[in-house]
Amino acid sequence: MLTLRNIKVWDTGEVIDLVVPDTDAGRFFHEDGAVSDGEFDATGLTLAPxxxxxxxxxxxxxxxxxxxxxxxxxxxxxxxxxxxxxxxxxxxxxxxxxxxxxxxxxxxxxxxxxxxxxxxxxxxxxxxxxxxxxxxxxxxxxxxxxxxxxxxxxxxxxxxxxxxxxxxxxxxxxxxxxxxxxxxxxxxxxxxxxxxxxxxxxxxxxxxxxxxxxxxxxxxxxxxxxxxxxxxxxxxxxxxxxxxxxxxxxxxxxxxxxxxxxxxxxxxxxxxxxxxxxxxxxxxxxxxxxxxxxxxxxxxxxxxxxxxxxxxxxxxxxxxxxxxxxxxxxxxxxxxxxxxxxxxxxxxxxxxxxxxxxxxxxxxxxxxxxxxxxxxxxxxxxxxxxxxxxxxTPTDVAALLNTSSKCAVKRTLDLSAVEHPENVDLVVLDTDAAWTVDPEAFHSKxxxxxxxxWQVTGRPLATIIGSKLVFSRIK
The missing domain is CATH 3.20.20.140 (Metal-dependent hydrolases)
Structure with a gap:
């Protein structure tokens, strides 16, 4: 289970906790040193469709x-x-x-x-x-x-x-x-x-x-x-x-x-x-x-x-x-x-x-x-x-929160508790990450x-399909 604390919802700005209960065992892959479980401070990260x-x-x-x-x-x-x-x-x-x-x-x-x-x-x-x-x-x-x-x-x-x-x-x-x-x-x-x-x-x-x-x-x-x-x-x-x-x-x-x-x-x-x-x-x-x-x-x-x-x-x-x-x-x-x-x-x-x-x-x-x-x-x-x-139909994070999360000072989106989890597709973004494009590290052939x-900013850190983690570079 992966828990990301204090992640921001892309369109409302609400700060929530995100719980991703599973990796998709047959599809999951990651970069060196990345993780698929544990609890992390995601302050500054963004959750988006x-x-x-x-x-x-x-x-x-x-x-x-x-x-x-x-x-x-x-x-x-x-x-x-x-x-x-x-x-x-x-x-x-x-x-x-x-x-x-x-x-x-x-x-x-x-x-x-x-x-x-x-x-x-x-x-x-x-x-x-x-x-x-x-x-x-x-x-x-x-x-x-x-x-x-x-x-x-x-x-x-x-x-x-x-x-x-x-x-x-x-x-x-x-x-x-x-x-x-x-x-x-x-x-x-x-x-x-x-x-x-x-x-x-x-x-x-x-x-x-x-x-x-x-x-x-x-x-x-x-x-x-x-x-x-x-x-x-x-x-x-x-x-x-x-x-x-x-x-x-x-x-x-x-x-x-x-x-x-x-x-x-x-x-x-x-x-x-x-x-x-x-x-x-x-x-x-x-x-x-x-x-x-x-x-x-x-x-x-x-x-x-x-x-x-x-x-x-x-x-x-x-x-x-x-x-x-x-x-x-x-x-x-x-x-x-x-x-x-x-x-x-x-x-x-x-x-x-x-x-x-x-x-x-x-x-x-x-x-x-x-x-x-x-x-x-x-x-x-x-x-x-x-x-x-x-x-x-793009995943509506705010709607998922409204139907699956109890009222609280800070709400939690637990993907194991949403209706139709098979339809939930998300990306975790570090919008401020500065990194260098290295084609040799690409997963493409x-x-x-x-x-x-090139020196660029903004990078996807995790990809979630059907409420399951399929890719991670979270460290």
Whole structure:
């Protein structure tokens, strides 16, 4: 049993005692010297709903040398995340179609006894005899093979929807439903856009749009690209997709969520669409608020991503859009690659960086320490807002106290005494902790981040899922 005395509730400021009765024996892991039981003075620590991330890539199946479900989920729990949405650019793609023997990644799926990637990932724990320390949902491809040529067949994946009858579903299918549609890594192509939007409306899900398209270029178009001698990507490659999809949302009423928005002109368009009352939301990622394209000169391809890091003016516009509420949530776009792949140069190196294990620290350093938003608002952006986007109900700490704790000068939240303890997901935060990002200490398989060596503040100390401790760095 772990007891934390004098911990502060994130949104009310009430100081309470927290009792976590159990560790989740099959899922629990910890860092060297950390503990899972005992009584500790938690003065200065904060209790909040677990972080959620609607934008992660775990490379399983097909590229498990970069990341697996096991390492990705451990990285998530280490970063304070209790639920993530797995993107569909697996190999084979997560499109609901039967796998084709001989294609990359097919042997992994077939060897586990499944015929398509959705079933395989839903049953990953059973297939591999593991217990993963984080909850996860799945995102289906917008197009077959994520190739952009033909919209996926809704009848192939309808049974995986949360609204599909529970009869006939096992516990794994119920726990890991398909909750979104995306061709992440690529924007939905024009020829199939109407059909994808039709699938989105009929399924009751939402479209997560990679709002950027370019055929040439590797980094942001501007002085840095010219200095590097690398073809540039103009900022309007993002705006064109944003404007196109806003028009479709206006025309059809379809709910669209824009991923990793990075430019001032796109934020302006989204701001106006929201003012019009259109069903659009957006996210940005820690790297777009912490870095601009000048970082390419220091970090090289470790700072290469898609959309690319933009100008310093765009970085400042990103922070302004967070501060004024245009940005609905923060997502990591956790994208693992090997360092050998990242060493291929700007034209050949893959896009993306990992982010789950330092996202809170980086965002806290830039946004909260920078005076742009409060601690409470950062938690909303990383916890309650993404939770609601994904159709989840974030844990309400104050409500739990009101229904399970007796009146006292200082109340105790004993997780063994709450109603429906299986639904309680929490993170313990040290909002003032100063620490150095060390990629070598990450639980992810990957090390591709420009944030190595950064001095940041704010760190998750414990992750609780279903009222049980699954990760600790409490010492």
């Amino acid at each position: 677990g972080f959620e991330d609607p934008h992660v890539h775990f490379r399983d199946p097909g590229q498990t040398y970069k990341e697996s479900m096991v390492s990705g989920c451990r990285a998530s729990a280490s970063g304070g995340y209790t639920n993530v949405l797995v993107m569909p650019n697996t190999v084979p793609a997560m499109d609901g179609e039967p796998i084709v023997d001989g294609e990359p990644g097919a042997d992994e799926v077939r060897a586990a006894g499944y015929d398509d990637v959705i079933d395989y990932l839903q049953h990953y724990e059973a297939a591999h005899d593991v217990q993963l320390p984080v909850r996860y949902d799945l995102c289906v491809c917008a197009s077959k093979g994520r190739a952009g040529g033909e919209a996926t067949d809704l009848d192939r994946w309808r049974r995986h929807l949360p609204t599909a009858p529970a009869d006939g579903k096992d516990e794994y299918q119920l726990a890991h439903p398909v909750t979104a549609i995306s061709d992440d890594g690529s924007a939905v192509t024009e020829p199939i856009l109407d059909k994808v939007l039709e699938n989105t409306r009929e399924s009751g899900l939402y479209l997560i749009e990679h709002c950027e398209h370019h055929d040439v270029g590797a980094v942001n178009d501007g002085p840095v690209s010219r200095k590097l001698g690398v073809p540039g990507i103009p900022e309007d490659t993002e705006l064109r997709i944003v404007a196109r999809d806003i028009a479709k949302a206006r025309e059809t009423g379809t709910r669209v969520h824009f991923q990793h928005v990075s430019t001032a002109i796109s934020f302006d368009a989204i701001r106006k669409a929201k003012a019009e009352g259109l069903p659009v939301t957006c996210e940005t990622a820690p790297h777009y608020l912490a870095l601009c394209d000048e970082a390419l000169l220091e970090y090289g391809t470790l700072a290469k991503m898609n959309p690319p890091l933009r100008s310093e003016a765009d970085r400042r516009a990103t922070i302004a859009a967070i501060a004024d509420g245009t940005v609905d949530l923060l997502a990591t776009d956790h994208a693992p690659h090997t360092l050998d792949e990242k060493d291929l140069g700007f034209l050949e190196a893959p896009n993306g960086i990992i982010g789950l294990e330092c996202a809170y620290g980086v965002c806290h350093k830039v946004l909260v320490d920078g005076g742009h938003i409060s601690d409470r608002r950062l938690i909303e952006l990383m916890s309650t807002a993404p939770s609601r986007l994904m159709g989840h 990957a090390r591709n981040t420009p944030f190595g060596g």
